[in-house]
Amino acid sequence: MTQDVVITVLRNAAGETCPANLAPAGRTHGGVEDPDKTTGSEQEIDAAFEKAWQILHHRIEAFLSLPPSVLSGPEKRLQAELNRIGETIF
Template sequence: MKTPEILFLCTGNSCRSILAEATFNALAGPAMHATSAGSHPTGYVHPRSISLLEREGFRTEGLRSKSWEDLKETPDIVITVCAGAAGETCPAYLGPAIRTHWGVEDPAKATGTEAQIEAAFDTAYHILRYRIEALLQLPVAELLEKDPAKLRQELERIGTLQP
């Protein structure tokens, strides 16, 4: 079976999709691979994303804000992470991939005290990690090959989960 390629897609590709990419790859091992991209990348990874990932023990080398136009592989699954409730417009990936939405508030837009901003990053990370852990419980490669409709249904269910 082919190694499933996951794309975490956002608009800016500086926070949520980066957090998801690094967390997914650290937890998934060689069975699956994720990348992240943005429809309008900021061109930088938010420093708080880097410090959070390092604090969690994840590697951050090579993480960069990139455009979906620069993807080397066609993804099998595209997970958008923009928060519809916040009025963000999530990009629509135009490839043949299974698409789902895991809306998470953008911590880069958080305001308030240092502690409140840090809490926004922690919240986004914990939501994404919880959903990624649920995804990793699925036989993704098998479902991708034999029952993509079931996989899409499971991905949509996971997108509603909260830690």
């Protein structure tokens, strides 16, 4: 049986309660800068959105490639993998 997983992606969302899932769950935080807060030229703003997208895309792919044995195995192993994925940039 796989457990629920909650992944926050923006730095300002770390530690917030997730109202959509109050059940016990594996949790990790991605800590990506919110590109919507970027100021500067149009190119700088576009670059911030592209960087956030690249990081999130890579992390989603890493999560989706976890083997079933990790997803349904010991909670500590899944948590370690979630933490590892949340720290990767690409």
